[in-house]
Amino acid sequence: MSDDMAWTRRPAQYEAPQIDTGVPHSARVYDFILGGKDNYAPDREAAEQMLAGWPSLRVSMRENRTFMHRAVRFLAEQGIDQFLDIGTGIPTSPNLHEIAQGVLPSARVVYVDNDPIVLAHAGARLNSTPEGRIAYLHADLRDPEAIVRTPELTDTLDLSRPVALSIIAVLQFITDDQQAYRLVKQYLDLLPAGSWLVLSTVTVDSSPEPIGEVVAEYTKRGMPARNRTKAEVEQFFAGLDLVEPGVVLVHSWRPAPGTEGDVLDSEVAMYGGVARKA
Numbered sequence: 001m002s003d004d005m006a007w008t009r010r011p012a013q014y015e016a017p018q019i020d021t022g023v024p025h026s027a028r029v030y031d032f033i034l035g036g037k038d039n040y041a042p043d044r045e046a047a048e049q050m051l052a053g054w055p056s057l058r059v060s061m062r063e064n065r066t067f068m069h070r071a072v073r074f075l076a077e078q079g080i081d082q083f084l085d086i087g088t089g090i091p092t093s094p095n096l097h098e099i100a101q102g103v104l105p106s107a108r109v110v111y112v113d114n115d116p117i118v119l120a121h122a123g124a125r126l127n128s129t130p131e132g133r134i135a136y137l138h139a140d141l142r143d144p145e146a147i148v149r150t151p152e153l154t155d156t157l158d159l160s161r162p163v164a165l166s167i168i169a170v171l172q173f174i175t176d177d178q179q180a181y182r183l184v185k186q187y188l189d190l191l192p193a194g195s196w197l198v199l200s201t202v203t204v205d206s207s208p209e210p211i212g213e214v215v216a217e218y219t220k221r222g223m224p225a226r227n228r229t230k231a232e233v234e235q236f237f238a239g240l241d242l243v244e245p246g247v248v249l250v251h252s253w254r255p256a257p258g259t260e261g262d263v264l265d266s267e268v269a270m271y272g273g274v275a276r277k278a
């Protein structure tokens with residue numbers, strides 16, 4: 001681990017987490033579908049089953065990832081240099097800090113995930129610029145207060161200045177709606193005015209039957225998941241100022257020039273949006 005990376009394991013008397021390779025895990029299924037190597041046979045089997053049911057799943061996940069790139073670049077270009085990324089996933093270059101620090105080398109990022117395999121790879125793969133700083137928290141997102149008050153976070157992010165909160169492709173795993181809305185609000189309440197929310201999550205609006213089967217497959221394999229309608233996703237942004245084009249399928253969120261029309265709506269199962277807290 002480099003000096004510019006703070007490292008935490010919570011709670012204080014933390015036992016090294018075990019990677020359970022006998023059952024699929026969402027981070028490793030996602031890693032496999034994105035072409036990564038940090039996955040095991042049950043992850044690959046689950047992923048193959050899902051891809052057989054809906055081959056566009058790979059397109060959808062890639063589009064989600066490039067949505068993250070565009071949204072983070074957009075925010076860095078607005079001068080946002082602090083990011084809190086909840087549900088980071090197994091490091092996949094370019095990671096969020098590479099995008100942010102590519103624009104603002106002094107950008108600071110706190111990553112949070114509760115999967116032991118993400119923890120295992122974070123130290124080696126999440127390397128900051130010398131001017132910037134990164135911290136990684138192994139924690140469950142369902143405790144916003146504890147996460148935001150953790151010393152490693154407060155040593156890394158200045159909470160008197162705007163922070164971009166990113167919760168990308170994670171809330172489908174928080175199946176209780178009221179809990180999901182409450183969590184996003186709790187995080188935002190802990191951040192100052194001028195902070196931002198970048199969020200994406202699963203929908204079946206665009207291709208109901210095959211995506212519905214993928215969501216059912218996640219649930220059947222011990223990873224309960226939930227899809228949401230556009231109105232349900234918009235509710236995460238209640239009280240915030242959504243920037244154009246609002247909540248849209250992720251490939252349609254400010255697509256890179258010349259890429260419009262490359263991907264069909266029916267190939268994408270994620271809604272995303274970016275909004276500012278006034």
Ligand SMILES: C[S@@+](CC[C@H](N)C(=O)[O-])C[C@H]1O[C@@H](n2cnc3c(N)ncnc32)[C@H](O)[C@@H]1O
Pocket residue numbers: 026027030064065068086087088089090112113114115118139140141142167168169170173
């Ligand atoms: C589909 S991946 C998304 C990764 C990344 N945000 C992206 O969009 O490329 C979902 C991630 O959320 C993490 N996750 C799921 N539930 C979580 C929880 N309760 N607390 C923290 N992380 C969680 C998983 O471990 C996984 O790494």
